[in-house]
Amino acid sequence: MTEKTHFKKAFKSPYLSSADIVEGVNLTIAYVKLEADKTKKTKDLFNTAYFVEREIRTGEPLKPMVSNVTNSKMLKKLTGSPFIDDWLNVPVYIYVDNNVKFGRDITEGLRISASRSTKKELLPNTKAWENAKAALKRDGNLDKVLQRMIISPENQELLINECNSEMA
Incomplete structure (x- = not known):
C-alpha cells in the first residue's frame, strides 16, 4: 500500500x-x-x-x-x-x-x-530492573527503558536512588 x-x-x-x-x-x-x-x-x-x-x-x-x-x-x-x-x-x-x-x-x-500497550511493568528485584539500572548509568536517563516498559513514578524514584547510591 x-x-x-x-x-x-x-x-x-x-x-x-x-x-x-x-x-x-x-x-x-x-x-x-x-x-x-x-x-x-x-x-x-x-x-x-x-x-x-x-x-x-x-x-x-x-x-x-x-x-x-x-x-x-x-x-x-x-x-x-x-x-x-x-x-x-x-x-x-x-x-x-x-x-x-x-x-x-x-x-x-x-x-x-x-494505553493499549503490551509493555510489561518494570519491577524491583528482576533482571529487567538490573538492565534498567545499567541503561540509566550508561545513558544518564531512562528514555530507552520507557520505550519498552512501564514504570510507576515510585519505582522510577527507587531505581534512580539505587543507581545514585551504587555510584557514590
Missing part, C-alpha cells in the same frame, strides 16, 4: 495532529507543561504533552501534542491527579476521533485513552 498524504500536512503545524496519526498509536507522555502557542496565532497557553518516543514513524520526528480540555480530563483520570506536574511517563493510546465538535462543526481531532 502506498503512503497517502493528508491535506493537513501542508499547514506544517508544530503540534501533533490528526494528519500525523495514520492509525492509533501507543505513546508515552514524558511530561506536560503549560506553554505559549507555538503557532503564534494566539496568545493562548496550552497544556502541551511531550513524548518519550522521538519518532512517530521511522525518520519522522514526533511533535508535541496540545492537550485540550477533553484530553486533559482523560490524563487527570489516568494519573489520578489534576496537576500537569504529575503527568509524567504516562502510557497512552492516541487516536483520531472523526466526531469532535468544534463550535458548530463536526471535525476530526486527537483523543487520548488508556
Whole structure:
C-alpha cells in the first residue's frame, strides 16, 4: 500500500495532529507543561504533552501534542491527579476521533485513552530492573527503558536512588 498524504500536512503545524496519526498509536507522555502557542496565532497557553518516543514513524520526528480540555480530563483520570506536574511517563493510546465538535462543526481531532500497550511493568528485584539500572548509568536517563516498559513514578524514584547510591 502506498503512503497517502493528508491535506493537513501542508499547514506544517508544530503540534501533533490528526494528519500525523495514520492509525492509533501507543505513546508515552514524558511530561506536560503549560506553554505559549507555538503557532503564534494566539496568545493562548496550552497544556502541551511531550513524548518519550522521538519518532512517530521511522525518520519522522514526533511533535508535541496540545492537550485540550477533553484530553486533559482523560490524563487527570489516568494519573489520578489534576496537576500537569504529575503527568509524567504516562502510557497512552492516541487516536483520531472523526466526531469532535468544534463550535458548530463536526471535525476530526486527537483523543487520548488508556494505553493499549503490551509493555510489561518494570519491577524491583528482576533482571529487567538490573538492565534498567545499567541503561540509566550508561545513558544518564531512562528514555530507552520507557520505550519498552512501564514504570510507576515510585519505582522510577527507587531505581534512580539505587543507581545514585551504587555510584557514590
